[in-house]
Each structure stands twice: as C-alpha cells, then as structure tokens.
Amino acid sequence: SYELTQPSSVSVSPGQTARITCSGDVLAKKYARWFQQKPGQAPVLVIYKDSERPSGIPERFSGSSSGTTVTLTISGAQVEDEADYYCYSAADNNLERVFGGGTKLTVL
Amino acid sequence: EVQLVESGGGLVKPGGSLRLSCAASGFTFSSYSMNWVRQAPGKGLEWVSSISSSSSYIYYADSVKGRFTISRDNAKNSLYLQMNSLRAEDTAVYYCARAGGEDWGQGTLVTVSS
Numbered sequence: 001s002y003e004l005t006q007p008s009s010v011s012v013s014p015g016q017t018a019r020i021t022c023s024g025d026v027l028a029k030k031y032a033r034w035f036q037q038k039p040g041q042a043p044v045l046v047i048y049k050d051s052e053r054p055s056g057i058p059e060r061f062s063g064s065s066s067g068t069t070v071t072l073t074i075s076g077a078q079v080e081d082e083a084d085y086y087c088y089s090a091a092d093n094n095l096e097r098v099f100g101g102g103t104k105l106t107v108l
Numbered sequence: 109e110v111q112l113v114e115s116g117g118g119l120v121k122p123g124g125s126l127r128l129s130c131a132a133s134g135f136t137f138s139s140y141s142m143n144w145v146r147q148a149p150g151k152g153l154e155w156v157s158s159i160s161s162s163s164s165y166i167y168y169a170d171s172v173k174g175r176f177t178i179s180r181d182n183a184k185n186s187l188y189l190q191m192n193s194l195r196a197e198d199t200a201v202y203y204c205a206r207a208g209g210e211d212w213g214q215g216t217l218v219t220v221s222s
Contacts, residue, residue, distance in 0.1 A: 033209050035153070042203060042212040043145075043153065054210065086153050088209065095167050097143070102152040 002026055004087050004100035011106040018074040020103045022087030025068050032070040033088045034063060035099075036081075043086065047072060074105075082107045110134035110211045112204050117216030124194050124220070130187040130204030130213055138182035141165075141207035144189050146200035147215075154200070157189065158207060172198075194220045 004024040012018045022032060031050050035043035045054055047063035050070055060075045074081055087100040116128040128144070144156040157178040158167045166178055177190040187204050201215040 035209060037153070042214055043205075043209070044212075045209040048208065084152075088153075088155075096169065097155040097158060097167070099145075099153040099155060 002091055002096070002098060004032075004089060004098055006085075006087060006100040006103045008101070009104045009106065011108075012077050014079055014107055015076055018077045018081070018105055018107070020072045020074075020085050020105065021069055022071070022100045023069045024089065024098075024100075026089055026092050027065065027070055028068045029092055030089045032063070032065070034061075034070075034072045035086045035088060036083045037086065037102075038083045046085075077105070077107045079107050081105060110206075112206075112211055112213035114202065114204055114213040114216040117202065117218045119219045119221065120194055121222050122195060122220055125190070125192045126194065126218060128189040128191065128202055128204075128216060128218070130189075132185045132187065132204075135206075135211075137180075137185040138162075142180065142187045143205045143207050143209075144178060144187075145203045145205055145212075146198075146218075147203070148197070148200040151200075156202070159187070191218070194218075196220050 006022050034047040036046050037043040046057050046061050050065040051063040062073045064071050085103045090097050111133045113131045141160045143158050146154050159178045175193045179188045199220050203215045205212040
C-alpha cells in the first residue's frame with residue numbers, strides 16, 4: 001500500500017491565500033484530485049488532473065504539482081471555503097486508490 | 109441531473125452481512141467506472157473498492173479484501189457492495205461515486221455493533 005500525507009490543519013484569515021499540500025511518491029507519476037467536504041455533506045471535486053478545475057468551481061481554487069507534492073491553493077479564501085480537503089490518487093500499479101488524511105481549513 | 113442514491117445501510121452484528129445498493133440516473137451508467145468510499149464517524153475518507161464500466165477490472169482496499177464484493181448491473185443502472193464478516197471498524201457512512209469523483213451519493217450509514 002502507499003500513503004498520501006497532508007497537514008491536519010491550515011488556518012487563514014478571509015482574503016488571504018490558503019495552501020494545502022499533499023505528498024507521496026506516487027504523485028510523481030500519477031495525477032491527483034482534490035475534494036472539499038463540508039460537515040454533513042458528500043465530498044465535492046474541486047481539482048482533477050493536478051490542476052484542472054471542474055465547471056462550477058470558483059476560479060480562486062487552483063492546483064499545482066511539483067515532484068512528489070501537489071498543492072491546492074485557494075486565493076482570497078472566503079468563510080464559505082471552510083471545510084475539510086482531501087487529496088486522492090491511484091497507486092502506481094493502478095490496483096489501489098487512496099485518499100490523503102484530510103486537512104481542516106479554517107477561515108476566520 | 110446526475111443522481112446517485114445509496115440504500116441498504118443499517119445496524120448489523122459483528123460477523124453479519126449487508127448488501128448496499130446505489131441507483132444511478134442522469135448519466136450513461138454503463139460508460140463509467142464506479143467507486144465505493146466510506147467515512148467512519150469523525151474520520152477521513154477511505155477508498156473501499158472500484159469497478160470498471162464492464163466489470164472487467166475490480167479492485168479492493170486491503171482492509172476489505174476477501175470480505176466485500178463489488179458488482180454492478182448496467183441494465184438496472186445499479187452498483188452494489190456485498191459486505192460479509194462485518195467488523196466494528198467497518199462502521200461508516202458508505203458513499204457511491206463516479207470513479208472520477210464528479211458525482212457522489214448522499215451516503216448510507218452502516219453500523220456494526222452487538
């Protein structure tokens with residue numbers, strides 16, 4: 001098995017830039033996705049293929065990749081962006097998928 | 109509008125079995141791989157299993173391998189998860205989702221307790 005490592009929490013003030021990292025050896029070879037999950041709700045895809053944004057996701061959400069680390073950036077974070085964020089990828093052998101442990105973003 | 113509706117959750121004793129279902133609508137179900145993902149109370153997301161569009165490729169997390177079986181019926185636009193030999197640590201909300209993560213159901217709660 002393999003792992004994706006995220007910080008447990010990130011905190012920013014409204015209007016600041018929030019950056020959430022996800023690290024794992026497989027990320028050098030496989031794309032990552034990012035999901036946002038608010039309490040009591042199902043996850044929502046906010047980034048796929050490391051940096052692509054699905055339709056309907058605000059432009060302030062962006063993704064980037066460098067080596068074994070991918071980063072979700074929320075430029076000008078808003079109070080409504082407060083949520084748990086999870087990275088997700090497939091294993092090198094494509095037999096497994098895995099989520100990172102999740103990062104709780106606080107915007108206040 | 110894409111809809112994924114899970115059902116079949118509930119309370120079951122350790123060692124028991126449950127079969128979860130996911131009814132899909134609003135997209136061409138037979139063209140997409142599907143996932144089951146779970147979330148234990150207060151914990152993070154855990155990938156459980158994936159199945160390709162024609163059921164040719166099936167994958168499981170180590171934590172459920174040999175106990176859970178994923179399947180689908182493209183004629184009925186339905187995804188299933190047969191869960192046997194359930195343990196307390198299988199207690200979670202179980203979500204079905206398109207493999208790309210674009211769409212998720214609302215989840216169904218499975219509680220394993222005596």
